[in-house]
Amino acid sequence: MAVSKDKIRNFSIIAHIDHGKSTLADRLLEKTKSVALRDMTAQLLDKMDLERERGITIKAHAVKLNYVANDGEEYVLNLIDTPGHVDFNYEVSRSLAACEGAVLIIDASQGVEAQTLANTYLALDHDLELVPVINKIDLPSADPDRVAAEVEDVIGLDCSEAPRVSAKTGLNVEQVLEKIVKDIPAPVADDNLPLRALIFDSVYDSYKGVIVYVRIKEGKIKPGDTMRMMATGAEFTVVETGYMRATLPEPCSELTAGEVGYITASIKTVADARVGDTVTTAENPASEPLPGYRKVNPMVYCGVYPADGADYENLRDALEKLQLNDAALTYEPETSGALGFGFRCGFLGLLHLEIIQERLEREYDLDLVTTIPSVIYKINLTDGTMIEIDNPTHYPDPATIASCEEPFTNAHIYAPTEYVGTIMDLCQDRRGVFKNMDYITPDRVDIHYELPLNEIIYDFFDSLKSRTRGYASFDYEISDYRKSNLVKLDVLLNGDIVDALSFIIHAEKAYSKARKIAEKLKEHIPRQMFEIPIQIGIGGKIIARETVKAMRKDVLAKCYGGDITRKKKLLEKQKEGKKRMRHFGTVEVPQEAFMAVLKLDDND
Amino acid sequence: MTMTNPIGLYLHIPFCNGKCPYCDFYSVSPQSGTVDRYVDALCREIDRAGGVYDTVYFGGGTPSLIGSENIAKILSHINRTPCCEVTLECNPSDTGGVNSTFDFSVIAKSGVNRISMGLQSADDAERKILGRRSGCDDVKRAIERAKKAGIENISLDLMLGIPFQTAENLEKSVEFCKSSGASHVSAYILKIEEGTPFYKIKNTLTLPDEDATCDLYLSAVSLLEKAGFYQYEISNFSKKGFESRHNLKYWRCEEYLGIGAAAHSFKDGKRFYYERSIDGFISGKPPVDDGFGGDEEEYIMLALRLCEGLNFERFKERFGHPLPEKTIRNAKELEKHGLVTVDSNGISLTVNGFLVSNSVISHII
Numbered sequence: 001m002a003v004s005k006d007k008i009r010n011f012s013i014i015a016h017i018d019h020g021k022s023t024l025a026d027r028l029l030e031k032t033k034s035v036a037l038r039d040m041t042a043q044l045l046d047k048m049d050l051e052r053e054r055g056i057t058i059k060a061h062a063v064k065l066n067y068v069a070n071d072g073e074e075y076v077l078n079l080i081d082t083p084g085h086v087d088f089n090y091e092v093s094r095s096l097a098a099c100e101g102a103v104l105i106i107d108a109s110q111g112v113e114a115q116t117l118a119n120t121y122l123a124l125d126h127d128l129e130l131v132p133v134i135n136k137i138d139l140p141s142a143d144p145d146r147v148a149a150e151v152e153d154v155i156g157l158d159c160s161e162a163p164r165v166s167a168k169t170g171l172n173v174e175q176v177l178e179k180i181v182k183d184i185p186a187p188v189a190d191d192n193l194p195l196r197a198l199i200f201d202s203v204y205d206s207y208k209g210v211i212v213y214v215r216i217k218e219g220k221i222k223p224g225d226t227m228r229m230m231a232t233g234a235e236f237t238v239v240e241t242g243y244m245r246a247t248l249p250e251p252c253s254e255l256t257a258g259e260v261g262y263i264t265a266s267i268k269t270v271a272d273a274r275v276g277d278t279v280t281t282a283e284n285p286a287s288e289p290l291p292g293y294r295k296v297n298p299m300v301y302c303g304v305y306p307a308d309g310a311d312y313e314n315l316r317d318a319l320e321k322l323q324l325n326d327a328a329l330t331y332e333p334e335t336s337g338a339l340g341f342g343f344r345c346g347f348l349g350l351l352h353l354e355i356i357q358e359r360l361e362r363e364y365d366l367d368l369v370t371t372i373p374s375v376i377y378k379i380n381l382t383d384g385t386m387i388e389i390d391n392p393t394h395y396p397d398p399a400t401i402a403s404c405e406e407p408f409t410n411a412h413i414y415a416p417t418e419y420v421g422t423i424m425d426l427c428q429d430r431r432g433v434f435k436n437m438d439y440i441t442p443d444r445v446d447i448h449y450e451l452p453l454n455e456i457i458y459d460f461f462d463s464l465k466s467r468t469r470g471y472a473s474f475d476y477e478i479s480d481y482r483k484s485n486l487v488k489l490d491v492l493l494n495g496d497i498v499d500a501l502s503f504i505i506h507a508e509k510a511y512s513k514a515r516k517i518a519e520k521l522k523e524h525i526p527r528q529m530f531e532i533p534i535q536i537g538i539g540g541k542i543i544a545r546e547t548v549k550a551m552r553k554d555v556l557a558k559c560y561g562g563d564i565t566r567k568k569k570l571l572e573k574q575k576e577g578k579k580r581m582r583h584f585g586t587v588e589v590p591q592e593a594f595m596a597v598l599k600l601d602d603n604d
Numbered sequence: 605m606t607m608t609n610p611i612g613l614y615l616h617i618p619f620c621n622g623k624c625p626y627c628d629f630y631s632v633s634p635q636s637g638t639v640d641r642y643v644d645a646l647c648r649e650i651d652r653a654g655g656v657y658d659t660v661y662f663g664g665g666t667p668s669l670i671g672s673e674n675i676a677k678i679l680s681h682i683n684r685t686p687c688c689e690v691t692l693e694c695n696p697s698d699t700g701g702v703n704s705t706f707d708f709s710v711i712a713k714s715g716v717n718r719i720s721m722g723l724q725s726a727d728d729a730e731r732k733i734l735g736r737r738s739g740c741d742d743v744k745r746a747i748e749r750a751k752k753a754g755i756e757n758i759s760l761d762l763m764l765g766i767p768f769q770t771a772e773n774l775e776k777s778v779e780f781c782k783s784s785g786a787s788h789v790s791a792y793i794l795k796i797e798e799g800t801p802f803y804k805i806k807n808t809l810t811l812p813d814e815d816a817t818c819d820l821y822l823s824a825v826s827l828l829e830k831a832g833f834y835q836y837e838i839s840n841f842s843k844k845g846f847e848s849r850h851n852l853k854y855w856r857c858e859e860y861l862g863i864g865a866a867a868h869s870f871k872d873g874k875r876f877y878y879e880r881s882i883d884g885f886i887s888g889k890p891p892v893d894d895g896f897g898g899d900e901e902e903y904i905m906l907a908l909r910l911c912e913g914l915n916f917e918r919f920k921e922r923f924g925h926p927l928p929e930k931t932i933r934n935a936k937e938l939e940k941h942g943l944v945t946v947d948s949n950g951i952s953l954t955v956n957g958f959l960v961s962n963s964v965i966s967h968i969i
Binding site for chain 1: 614792793795814815817818838839851854855860862866867868869870875877894895897901902905906909937938941943958959960961962963964965966967969
């Protein structure tokens with residue numbers, strides 16, 4: 001039975017990574033007795049192993065809690081957990097759009113970080129009521145007073161009544177529940193309008209098809225209705241509606257305005273139930289979809305190849321399965337002279353790429369080779385047309401190029417003041433344009449840079465972390481495309497281009513990068529029967545060169561009657577070794593050589 | 605009775621008075637009684653095998669150690685063709701020492717017509733490093749005595765890549781081969797084999813580096829040629845017509861029977877060998893199966909060790925079909941790098957190709 005709408009509270013928890021979002025969610029589940037204690041595993045909502053391990057939420061999750069407040073009334077609290085990374089910013093924004101309020105967690109020792117602010121602004125964009133909560137007060141380094149002042153100072157949020165909690169120990173967590181009930185408004189909802197439900201997540205289930213997570217804004221929906229996706233136009237007959245409980249779904253007869261729940265309708269792929277789309281009914285359609293839908297487009301591309309060519313089919317099956325659950329992942333077949341058959345995959349960002357790669361390797365037991373990630377470049381040709389390329393292989397003849405453009409980002413780095421120098425060095429080195437620097441507190445700064453995306457997607461975050469001993473936090477958003485002096489670097493072995501190693505780079509950095517690649521390859525390519533020139537070129541011009549000297553001695557001097565069997569085994573071993581190599585004409589390159597070049601970083 | 609084609613016969617004599625630090629052939633020091641029982645067992649196995657042989661090779665160990673009478677005794681059991689090549693490996697100090705009683709005329713009479721001796725180096729300091737107990741004089745005397753007994757075909761072993769070896773010393777060694785009247789030279793690049801005394805001290809050995817060793821090999825090839833010894837296999841050189849007929853059988857993938865402890869055979873398409881045990885051999889333990897031999901790959905692998913190389917016609921004759929196109933194509937890829945020569949007759953490796961022959965052959969096959 002539907003509860004009175006004024007007893008519903010829809011909220012998210014937002015926080016910088018590691019500030020305790022999932023732990024607080026666990027405590028809320030526990031305090032509302034949504035989960036029996038014996039079923040508690042740490043971070044219950046992070047269902048993927050990968051999420052628990054990395055300590056980040058990759059997919060949004062939602063759960064319905066029942067809470068009897070101090071006023072004696074029973075409330076329904078719908079907690080919508082949001083993904084915790086910039087790559088999934090759009091998904092975060094859709095989760096927030098499904099709420100009326102958000103609990104903002106700030107770490108009592110670390111204070112305001114990059115994603116604290118980024119998420120706060122996102123929440124404010126959606127007119128959410130913010131409930132600040134200062135977490136981890138049990139830590140010896142906790143300084144809740146300082147952090148409260150920081151929040152008031154930087155965000156302008158009153159923290160005088162902010163609950164000070166330890167999600168880990170459960171201390172003061174009831175205060176958070178009371179604040180949610182008291183401060184976050186009930187939904188404004190009308191059951192009688194045509195249905196408009198916002199999809200904030202969708203998950204593929206092999207038994208039920210896609211499970212569509214929705215927030216009903218207006219109207220209602222029940223099994224048997226014909227649901228229509230307003231963006232894609234796809235229609236399905238609703239099989240089941242229900243609420244998400246912490247451990248099991250709970251079917252219900254209908255979902256009404258203001259509520260959060262799920263719909264199943266034998267939908268075969270999540271691409272048919274895209275996050276941000278509006279669900280209405282075919283019987284009584286709404287005239288306008290809810291605002292804010294956009295199809296998320298990949299920002300980062302790379303080639304993904306099976307290390308063993310025989311795994312090609314397995315890789316395709318795995319990508320197909322992952323895509324069922326991840327509408328942002330794109331892939332299409334591509335062929336590389338060096339790596340054989342594989343796929344060009346598109347990702348939201350580097351973390352998304354890493355996650356997919358890790359899931360492919362872990363859940364599907366595949367051994368992969370990935371090429372250097374690329375962003376989408378816009379190339380203006382001399383004939384006046386413009387092409388977009390995400391694969392260096394498609395880079396046109398330089399003679400036909402009038403100009404190139406690359407995507408830029410607005411990037412904010414938060415760090416203790418002592419690291420300002422090294423951070424600016426890094427950003428400068430990554431072709432950053434300094435915008436400004438704000439002191440959040442006397443000893444912490446917000447450094448604002450405009451950085452090219454292609455400088456970020458490659459190990460920027462790792463470099464930042466190692467330079468600042470993990471103290472810096474980082475957030476970025478794509479801003480615009482800018483003209484840039486880009487060139488394509490080609491790697492030639494024995495005179496032949498190795499397509500998998502080509503990449504697009506800013507002209508200024510081409511020389512030093514070329515030298516490093518040549519050195520790395522020389523280090524990793526074993527001596528062969530003849531000298532192998534390694535050349536790195538731009539167009540026809542060679543800008544770096546190394547030589548793998550010819551092997552001189554590989555001979556069995558004595559081969560008489562008793563040596564033949566041994567010699568034959570040696571030969572077979574040598575042939576076996578060749579199979580593990582990538583072949584370019586007569587040149588053999590071990591897999592490690594590719595990996596070494598693909599993983600080149602600042603320290604090399 | 606059916607006629608059998610003559611094949612090669614290898615006889616392993618696993619006795620040595622001392623172990624050379626680089627040698628990994630099977631040998632033990634001769635105990636009284638063991639030698640006689642071993643010789644009896646050899647004769648027994650030769651009788652059992654029967655057959656006709658056109659080459660016989662006494663290898664070791666130190667075959668000369670069992671004495672000329674025992675050699676003659678063994679040969680009397682072997683059914684040989686009229687022109688049979690009979691080689692005996694000899695130790696210079698046993699056969700060329702001032703007080704040596706070894707009688708070349710006895711073995712010459714019994715059929716030995718070729719002697720192979722380990723010179724290794726004409727430089728006594730180098731010989732000492734290699735643990736040779738004799739000086740060059742012994743080698744010289746042994747050759748003189750053999751020739752006096754009518755054995756004109758003399759082969760000497762040279763070692764390349766000896767610790768501290770220089771090109772000058774190598775020249776001296778080649779000069780020795782020429783002046784002493786040898787007809788055949790085997791020049792081996794030193795390889796530190798596992799289980800040898802050198803292997804245990806390999807980190808303390810000052811060996812020429814890879815480049816220097818290769819240069820020594822290339823010098824050896826040209827120096828030997830100048831001295832009239834033409835290369836016919838990776839490590840073998842001879843005056844015209846003095847190639848080792850027995851060893852050529854190995855590289856041409858022809859059949860041979862090996863008798864004695866640790867001796868290997870290739871017969872009727874099968875490879876097998878006696879275990880490395882003198883007692884086992886004396887007690888009549890049968891040989892161990894070592895799989896099939898003589899397939900195309902093996903044939904190509906061995907043929908490419910020879911300067912004559914892999915002959916298209918001979919391949920076709922043996923296997924009933926021409927050499928696969930891919931093999932020829934693979935070989936041609938290496939031609940431009942100067943490692944291989946491909947012409948209308950066949951494929952052969954160049955001297956530089958020989959130095960990296962393991963890689964070249966595995967690429968071609």
